[in-house]
Amino acid sequence: MDFEATTIPIQEENIDAWAFLEIMGHTTCAGRLTTRKIGTEVMLQIDITKGETGFSHSVLYGPKAIFSISPTTEAWCRKYNMAREKYDRSPLPYIPEGRQLASPLPEGEGQGEGDDPEDGHFDREM
Secondary structure, eight states: OOOSOOOOOTTOSSOEEEEEEEETTTEEEEEEEEEEEETTEEEEEEEEEETTTEEEEEEEEOGGGEEEEEEOOHHHHHHHHHHHHHSOOOOOOOOOGGGSOOOSSOTTTTOOTTOBTTTTBOOOOO
16 A cells, blocks of 8 residues: 555646545545546546445545545545444434433523523623
């Protein structure tokens, strides 16, 4: 495996590098990043790694969707994706109101005089 981070030359129009992507500032992925021309548009394709040698899938993104591109190594991308596979992304379970824990404070305590949780207004002294 290559342990030196790839770089993207400034003059280069086509990208072919291992990279960590942030999409719209919320989603992240790591893999082999290349450019693809589809019709008149240029798209960025990232091939997501799986295991030690394979790839799980590819995703195409428009350049405007990309928040950042961080060139890195194949080894780092594979390690990142293997750790991500083990992470449990299931949502928190819903707990019905009758089974939720009661507040440790007595009713009405902990609120200021002008606080009204019904309308969302809370008066606080600074």
